[in-house]
Every structure is written in C-alpha cells, then in structure tokens.
Amino acid sequence: MDLKPGLWQKQTMKLAMTQELTQAIALLQYSAQELATFLEEKAIENPLLQVEPKHTRSLSEVSRGRKSPKMSSGDHDDKNWIEHIPETTGSIQDYLLLQLTDTPLTNNELRVVHYFIEAIDVNGYLGVDLDVVSEKFGIAIAEAENCLKILQGFEPAGVAARNLQECLLLQVERALTLKKDATEEDSSRSPEQLLKTILSEHFILFAEKKWKTIAKLLKLDLKEIQQAYDFVQTLNPRPGAAYQNEKAAYVVPDVIIKTENGQLTVSLFDDTIPKVTFNESYYRELSAYKDREVSRFLQEKQADYQWIYKSLEQRRETLMKVALKIVEKQSEFFLQGPSFLKPMTMKEIAEELEIHESTVSRAVREKYIQTPTGTYEMRNLFSSSIQTTEQDQTSSTHAKQAIERLIKNENKQKPLSDQDIVKMLEDRSGIRISRRTVAKYREQLGIQASSKRRRFE
Numbered sequence: 001m002d003l004k005p006g007l008w009q010k011q012t013m014k015l016a017m018t019q020e021l022t023q024a025i026a027l028l029q030y031s032a033q034e035l036a037t038f039l040e041e042k043a044i045e046n047p048l049l050q051v052e053p054k055h056t057r058s059l060s061e062v063s064r065g066r067k068s069p070k071m072s073s074g075d076h077d078d079k080n081w082i083e084h085i086p087e088t089t090g091s092i093q094d095y096l097l098l099q100l101t102d103t104p105l106t107n108n109e110l111r112v113v114h115y116f117i118e119a120i121d122v123n124g125y126l127g128v129d130l131d132v133v134s135e136k137f138g139i140a141i142a143e144a145e146n147c148l149k150i151l152q153g154f155e156p157a158g159v160a161a162r163n164l165q166e167c168l169l170l171q172v173e174r175a176l177t178l179k180k181d182a183t184e185e186d187s188s189r190s191p192e193q194l195l196k197t198i199l200s201e202h203f204i205l206f207a208e209k210k211w212k213t214i215a216k217l218l219k220l221d222l223k224e225i226q227q228a229y230d231f232v233q234t235l236n237p238r239p240g241a242a243y244q245n246e247k248a249a250y251v252v253p254d255v256i257i258k259t260e261n262g263q264l265t266v267s268l269f270d271d272t273i274p275k276v277t278f279n280e281s282y283y284r285e286l287s288a289y290k291d292r293e294v295s296r297f298l299q300e301k302q303a304d305y306q307w308i309y310k311s312l313e314q315r316r317e318t319l320m321k322v323a324l325k326i327v328e329k330q331s332e333f334f335l336q337g338p339s340f341l342k343p344m345t346m347k348e349i350a351e352e353l354e355i356h357e358s359t360v361s362r363a364v365r366e367k368y369i370q371t372p373t374g375t376y377e378m379r380n381l382f383s384s385s386i387q388t389t390e391q392d393q394t395s396s397t398h399a400k401q402a403i404e405r406l407i408k409n410e411n412k413q414k415p416l417s418d419q420d421i422v423k424m425l426e427d428r429s430g431i432r433i434s435r436r437t438v439a440k441y442r443e444q445l446g447i448q449a450s451s452k453r454r455r456f457e
Contacts, residue, residue: 024307024311024314024315025362026038027308027311027312027314027315028311028314028315028318028319028359028362028363029362029363029365029366031254031365031366031367032252032254032270032272032273033272034366035273035315036272036273036274039051039273039274039276039308040274042304042308046301046304046305047279047282047301048278048279048282048283048298048301048302048304048305049276049278049279049301049304049305049308050276050277050278050279051274051275051276052274052275052277053274053275090243091243091244092120092122092124092159092240092243092244093117093118093120094243095155095243096117096120096151096154096159097114097117099154099155100113100114100117100154103150105150108137108139109146109147109150111137112133112137112139112143112144112147113147113150113151115128115133115136115137116128116133116147116148116151116160117151120159120160120240121240122240122241122244123238123239123240123241124156124158124159124160124161124167124238124239124240124241124243125160125161125162125163125167125240126148126160126161126162130144130145130148133147148160152170156236156239156240156242157170157171157174157175157236157239158170158171158174158235158236158239159239159240161239164237165199165203167237167239168199168232168235168237169196169199169200171235171236171239172192172195172196172199172231172235173196175192176190176192176193176196179192191224191227191228191230191231192231194220194224194225194227194228195228195231195232197218198214198218198225198228199232201218202214202217202218206225206229209451209452211225211226211229211456222456223456223457225456226455226456226457251368251375252269252272252368253269253368253369253370253375254268254269254270254319254367254368254369254378255267255268255269255319255323255367255368255369255370255378256268256269256369256370257323257327257334257369257370257371257372258372259335259372264327264331264334264335266320266323266324266327268316268319268320268323269370270316276305276308276309276312278302278305278309283298283302286298318355318359318363319363319367321353321355322349322353322360322363322364323369323378325349325352325353326344326349326369326378326381329342329344329349330342330344330381333373333381334371334372334373335372335373336373337373338373338374338397338401339398339401341381341383341397341398343383343396344381344382344383345382345383346360346361346364346382364378364379364381364382365379367379369381383396383397396441398431399425399431399433399437399441400441400444400445402425402428402429402431403421403425403438403441403442403445403447404445404447406421406424406425407421407442407447407453410453412453412454412455412457413454413455413456413457414454415450415453415454416450417450418435418438418439418442418449418450419435421438421442422434422435422438425438
C-alpha cells in the first residue's frame, strides 16, 4: 500500500443541503394552512414579496350593490343578521352555577360548592382534593364531603366524581332512585342493584372482565353479570364532555377528484393558499437609489422571491404528479369505494415517477383528497400487500375490513379466536395472514380479544 503524501484530483457526486433546498423540501411537506402561514411570515421579511389572499372582496365591493349607504326606518336589509349570530353552548360550570342559584344553602356551603364547581374539568370530574378544600375554608373533611354530595346531586348524573368508579356509581344510584320512585317493585336483583354491588366491591375485576371470579364471589349467574355489563354501557363516563364549546373542525382538500362521463379528473384545490406576486413598484422605487447596500438588499430579496415562486410551482407539480399516479393505480377505489383499495406503497409510486420515496412521503403529508366516495387523508391510501390463495395481492386495509365483518357477524356466545379468523379469511376471502397479524389488525381496529367479546346469555 502506497502511503506517500501527495496531491490528487478526484471527481465525486455530492448533494449539498443548501438553505434554498431545505426551504423547497419544507414547502413540499407543508399543509395548506402551514404554507399560508409561511408565506405571510415571508412577506413581512421580504418587501418585494406580496401575498394576496384569494377570493376576497373589499368592503366597497360588498356594498357596491346597495342603492344607498343610508337606510331609513322603513327600509330593511335582505339579511336577517340575528340569524348569523353563532350558537353558543354554555360550559359545564355555567350549567352547574345555574342549578346552584335554585339550591337553598348556607353562605358557607354556597362558597364551598361554588369552589367545587370552579374545579370541575371538561369531562365533569372534580379536580381538587377534599383536604385542600378543608384547609382553604377551615372546615372539617366531613363538611367538605357533604358539600360535594350536594354538587353530585346536580345534573348531569355523575358530575363532580373523583374517579371513573365514583362517576359510574353516582349514575347507578340516580337510576335506582328514579326506579324506586316510579315503582314499588323489589329491585334487589335488578341489573342496576347488581351493578352497584359489583362496582363498589369488584370494580377492577369487572373492568378486566373476570366475570367468573365475580360470579363465584357474589354467587351470581354469568347472565346476571352480562345484564349489569349491558346496563353500564348506557352510562356516560364523561358527563361534562357534552358541555364543551368546541368548534367543528373542517377538512379542506388539497386534491379534488371528480367523475365526468365515467372518467376520473384530477385538479388541485389551492384556494386557501395566498397568491404570491412580485412588488414591482417597490422594486423600481428602491432601484432609483444609487446605493451599493440598497442594490445588494434588492438583489437578495429578489432572489428569495424567485426561489419561493419556483418552489411553489415545483410543489404544485410534484403534488399533481403523485395524485395522478395514485388515481391511475386506484381508479376502482375512487369509483366504487374503500373496499376496492389495492395494495400500494410509497416506494412503488416513487419508482414509477423516478423520484425519491421521501419526496412522495412529503408530498402526501397532511394532504387530503376529495373523491366521489368521500374525503380521505392521502397517506391512508397507501397500504402493504398481502398474499392470497390465488397468488394475487390484496391490501392490508381490505384484510382489516374482512376481519371487522367476520367479528361483527360472529356468534357472541362463542366469539371467533384469532386462529379461527385466520382460517376463515383463507377459506372465504383467500387472504393468507398469520395469527399474529390478525391480532395486530384487530388491536388497530379497537376490537377486544375473543375472551372479552364473549356474551353470557
């Protein structure tokens, strides 16, 4: 081996991750909202870059159609503005405070219950310990407990509970009280009374569905525990959630697919992305100054604008290329629905488009596609392939749907084991997967194991 020092020339291919390239990659993976925010921030930094929101009208344009800016007492606007006031939903605290005004209490009780109400979280649970309240108001724990019982008697049933067990018990006790008031029948063996006993004494065993142990301890039949379980399904584990004032979330698609004469058409929806233009007048104004620093500033900002404009065009082009390839490979899915989704990977799309797999991943990140059968996240259209008995390929999504159908139609007294599902998938659908894969897909679907799906009737 020659280890003598010397100078040699060598040609190598090397990708330099410049700031501009990093920016182009970022623009590709931005969602529409992230991209709009980025452009607005860039417009603040770069005076040559103008950002104009699309489909907006000035106030003068809105009022141009009116006959007169003034309205007499006899005139009326075509719009009923009262109808445009958004509906407001009070919080759980507002609802409880409203009930508090109609409850006869001493001043001290009123202060404590009011404090409890302020400590209720969005799910309706109490967010403060009784010893803290006892110390704050200088009262005994028993007195704080009595004030809490007052609040727990309010609507909705289960409110102000300290944990899930107490929340369910409060609702069961409310149901028992209403049943007792409505009928004189003995309720000692009713599902409600049994559930109260089970929740009080064997809550963990019941949650883990170890019913045989409970049946032995309480000398009950499994059918009775099944009835108690059915009743607990009617209870609300989050009694305060219905009073959350949350705005509905809307998904704005990035790609729109339509059917025209039996053919699929693809278009990009970029109305939420601001229009980027070059501020020519500002550029000419500053160019008039014969100053080296100003010229350098303009040159940098002009180059920055050109790179952003080019990156936006490249983003559109890449997104369209990926969308077209997806539509080409999944035409049956878009025409007939989710059950026709074929196996498709990002690597497969990347190879056919002759781009890197990471480019496909960035292009579909947080992008949505609107189709005749619904709106989907583009990333969810990719799935691994599964071998079938016909030496063909099917998607993991199709396998999950088949598992879901089998479990939905199973005999609930004798639910299918994962091994049973493996055999039935191969016999009925020709899908070959392992028991471990069935268990994984079942867990992803939020379906319990067969031992916990069994019903005793």
